[in-house]
Amino acid sequence: MPFDVVCIAVIGKMNNPLYIKNCSSTYQDLKCHYIAHTSIDLVEERISTTKHTDQYLGLLYAMEELAVFGYITNTRVKFIIVTSLQDVAIKDQEMKNLFRKIHNSYVSLVSNPFYNPDSHKPIVSANFERAMAEVTAT
């Protein structure tokens, strides 16, 4: 992968944070939260101004040497991947695959009958955690 994942965020349909993982050492957790929160703006803009056919939303914005990519599920759950800004082109397919992985783990999380997707509580799941670690490791 030609890029480093700095942060992965899962945002609920009510724009509440479900899961925010900071994978970097240089950035503070708070920064990740801010990025995840501000990216909702761009997600909303993307899905309202374009005929949104793809779940992958592409690059949302680049700011402060970070590039923020977005993905939205049918249930309006948003996935955000933040990478460090580098002078290389990131193939959308690669990014999409990463999002697919997150989506799959989220699907298996929701399939758990004891998980309430409508609760505003953050995701606490060892499996999900492990899957996210795999995503960032690859």
Next chain:
Amino acid sequence: MESYPLEYVLHHVPLMAVSGLLDTEVLGNNDGMLQEDAGGSLRKSLLSVLMSKNNASIWDAAAKKEAPFFHVTVLDKTHVFPPRRSPRATPAQHSNLSPLNPISPLHPDGIMIPAWIQRHKETRPSVVVGFYDLWERSEAVDSSDPLGAQQTLSLERERDLILCSEVMEKKRNTGERGIKFAIVITLQASRGDDTHVEERLAFIRRTCSLDNKSLFVLLAQNADLQLFVTIMQKSLYEQSANYYRDHDKRIRKKKARLPPISAMRATTSPTSANIPSSTGTPAKPLPPAGWHLRYEFKLGVFAEFRQDVEAAIKHYETTYHLLIELMHAAIGPNSGPPMAQDFLQPFTTRWTEARTLADCVNLKICKLHLYTDRPVPALQQLDKHISACKMFPEFVGRPSTEEQQGVSSGISKLGNLAGGGSFDYWAWVSIQYRVFGELIELATGKIGLRLPFPPPGAISAVNTGTGQAQSFLNTISNTSMNALTGGDMPAAQFTPSSATSPSLVVQHAGYYYFIAASCAEERWKKFRDAEKAITSAPPPPPSAATGARAGHSRIYADIPSSPFSPLMSSTSTHPQSYESSLGSERDVDHATFVIELLTKSYEQFKKHRAGRMTLFLASEIARVYEQSGKYEMALKFFERIGKTYRKEHWPSVLRDVLRSSAQCARTLGRWETVAECLVELLNERMSKPGPDGESERKAVLQELLSVIRGEGSNPSNGIKVIVDMDQLEGFLLCTVQFRKHSTYVGVAAPFQICLKAASSKSPPVAIRISRVQIAFSDSRFDHVFSDSTADGIAKAREVQWVDCTDCSLTTVEEGREVYSKAIDLDFQPGMSKVLEGTVTPGEGMDLKISAVSIVVTAGEGSLILVYKIGERSEDTSTRRKWYSGDGDEAGINRWTMLDGSGEQSVLRVIRKQPNLTIQLNHAPPGLINEEYEVDVEVVNEESEDVEAFLDVEFRSSGADGLDATSYIKQQTNHLESPTLPGNDHNAINLIHLGVIPAHARVSRRFWLKCTENAGERVMYNIVNYRSISRTATSPTSPEKATPATHPEFFFRKNEPVRIPFVAPFNPEFKETVEFGAPFDAGEVGLFSARSQDGKLDMMHLRNIGLKIVCPGPWELEVTEVMFTQAIDETVGVRSVQVAPVTNTSTSNPNGEVWKAGYVHSRVFRVVAAIDPMAEVSQIPLGEVGVRWRRKVPNRNSTSWVETRICLPKLKISHDSVCACIDIPPLIFYTEPFTVTYTLYNLSLATHHLSMNMEVTDGFVFSGYKQTQARLLPLSSMVVTYNCVPIVCGKTTLPKLKISIMGEEADLTKHGPGQEVTDLRVRGGVDSGVGTAGELIAFVRPKNS
């Protein structure tokens, strides 16, 4: 952007000079005054049209390529351009801006100054346009005077020649400089199509050898100046471009004489062989590379003048590269070709000039890229520029041990230079980004650049190779931009091969302003570091500042100290310049700078409707305010942004905001705000997970309590803080629940207040709540639970249920009472407390729990957490829960689900209609005249006492209003005055039934009476009642309330009962008439003479049979049936005797019982004597009175009532002739029978009768069909005829029609006389007179 020399920055447009438009020149013209005036105003307006575009925004010049325009300058008519130096000119003839000219500011080695551009922009026109008037004779030509015409023509020619010489003079002068010359000839009076004028114009053109494009004719009358100027400029545009092209060629020629750049790079020392030799000053002249640079820049400027953007970009880029190369060569002793040592040394004026030029050229390149819709190369140019300038010595920061942390994480790449960059560097980067942002903003605003560019998924990965991507971006931008400007953004299509290069995406200006702001902040930081380094001579040990220095750990981390030794700085070689820049830096208000940039960014994001990004920026602004000590402003911002994070549940962000707000408020001494923030920070979600967070929250709680105690404020009296817990994410949640949605007045309604910890570890340590106050919408119900301060159940239970149903009413203040109880209010972490209480409302209302306040006291201060239950919106997601507990640990303690969802904070108190029934005991149907007994019984089925009032009304069931035939009374005696005063006899109102005890009944007896009109009557029984409760909380009601005075207290229940009333007796009458012979001595004679006075009476004899039938259903007791004869005083009635034939008159005092269907019969014989001459039609006879009562077993107290039955009146007929028809009783089929007519003459005159037999179908008859007879006064005669029936059944009998003819009158003369109608039929079963006067008989079948 405006900080740079405007000449460098502005867009260049060709210059046009106009002459002949100034008023002073006009004065020299001694033409007619009239003409002059018109021409003067025309010139003025022409001038204003021409100059108007000078002020036009020049940023978007290139966007309107189709409408080229000029910058216009005005020249005096006599202006003469200095002749150009010949190429072979002596060195002394160098331009005074050339480095070769000793008086030039560039002498000896300057590259470029803005004045050079200014010269071309303002004093070196590409086109000169002269405005001239064509002389025209003022008077009309007299065609008949050939001499005059000739004279005029020669005058004109003379004038034209003068004009031509002027023009040619000018043309020669401008031509020497290569300036294009054109003239505009104004025709004041003539029209353009005048052939004579055309000839003159052609002459002028020929004489001056002007081409078509250089001579314009302006008609002064009705000229559209705007259009004229546009057309003129358009046609001159190409020529002006040629002018600049000539310049271009000239420069190129000069440049070609220089040694090529590659050669210069190869040589080790600058060669001055072929460059224009300097004047021999000791200073080193401009090296050839500098000349190259200068020429390239000039080429770029001229290309821009002729709007050749592509060429301009090319030349500017070359200029830029050369310049950077030169500058790098100057600072890098070992790097790069030594083509310009000792030239362009840092910290010199030339260096500053060069930097300005580099910045401006960079800006130009970016701008021109944007003009041509290529945002990506523009961005790349910016990146290139920044990385190229990084190594400038003044930008190098002071080396420190912690370089990387020295720069905020967001701009670490920009800070990737030695020492993290100096404040000068950051100031410069900030300006670069700000300028770029401004350019982007202009581009989006003016030429409709759509961002982000490239749109997602637009670039194929195939093209992402370095060089290819570059060219691809350049090409795609043009095409896709055009496509984009038209419609909406197309859907992002991510093909498998698409790719995104985040660093090459151009975003809207807000992002660049934000970077600029970050850089400005970094500059501030660097400046502080530098200051500190100077003030603190012995630097602190490096390890002291290894703590978090990155951007946002601003509350608890103090301003980081950046230790470095000033001695290590590379800038130490230029201490003076460093000192001066530091000095000027001290005067800069950094915070304002940063905030200005952040605000610019904020506005951009706001424009793009990125609300959350603006919140982020607002938090940044607040942070900067805080850093700059403007805590008021910071607090204002923090307060504004917290809301969204709270709403969308972003605790970690909210925590940061709250901590910052608390910090600001603390500094400002606003302890209420501090407490409010601290309360919210107690929420576990706001802190880090794990023990860190817990200890953090413990500290927060400690601080909170000390704040409340007032330790921060002065004097420390303790403060009272009210926190609205519904507006923040609290650590303690409060819900209320009424068990039921509604209750009845007087019925206790239980409710529960559940205080629940927001998480298992909140509050971090056990706290003691001093009071829990529950405010109801009606303050009479308010509850206060105070802490018993007893060490209650130390065992930590998950849910603690507290029984508060036995509260006592205590007075808290003057005239205010609340229910209160002391309970254990120790609140352990993670626990829930359920306080169950009851309210017993005493009246109907909607009772609402409006607020719950939890009071925590510390010292003298108190913290009041208010939960505004009444203002909460409806929550439909959670089921209603009720904790069923009994306080006993062994008992059943669990949550049970109630119906419905959310929070039931409203109790509907219904004034329950106490169960009260009205029963009627009576025996329908009632009988007319009877005193009908009704018992109204009111039963209280409640367990409470009820006070009741009864209204009764009795009337016919028909229309409203009084019914005069119906009476009601409550007493048993005297029916005639049955009611209380003031009440009508149909109704009795307000019968006080008193207080009816629970489950008791009260009855009242009424008697109803109807005098006439059998039928249905209605008895309305209306009870107004109220329950009297002793337990409920109720308003004090007046002592003696009645429904009339206080209708609001009473329920009303109406029980209408329909009662049929029937007549007790049905009388039937049968009347028979007896006829006696006239003058019969007996009383039955038709006439009789009285013995006493000998008068003649007409006697009427009747037998009247009366049958009184009892229809039932009740048995009646009858004591007396009595006939009372009516006293008749009609004139002419001599005597009336009515005598019962059967003397069965009963007068049994005990009464005899008439059962249903019993028939009581009476026959009365009536003999009436009437004066024959009197006109008497009927005589009343009398009535039969029946005294009776209903037979009720075991009761004799009912009074007797009398029903009167009236006998029918005796009808007297006054016909003079009457006929009695005797028909045999039985008539059989085909058996002959005789019908006898007996005719009586009742008058005292003789009557002639004419008789006709009217034949019918059913019979054949024998006898006269027509006959006549004479009837003497008071005589009778008999007429008989025989009939044979020929049909069976009820048949019409042949009838004898009897007519009375006039006395001795001719039958034929008078026609049919008066018909006898008094027909009486005797005998014959089922025979009689039909309705039409026909005789009817019944014919039976023949006996076998």
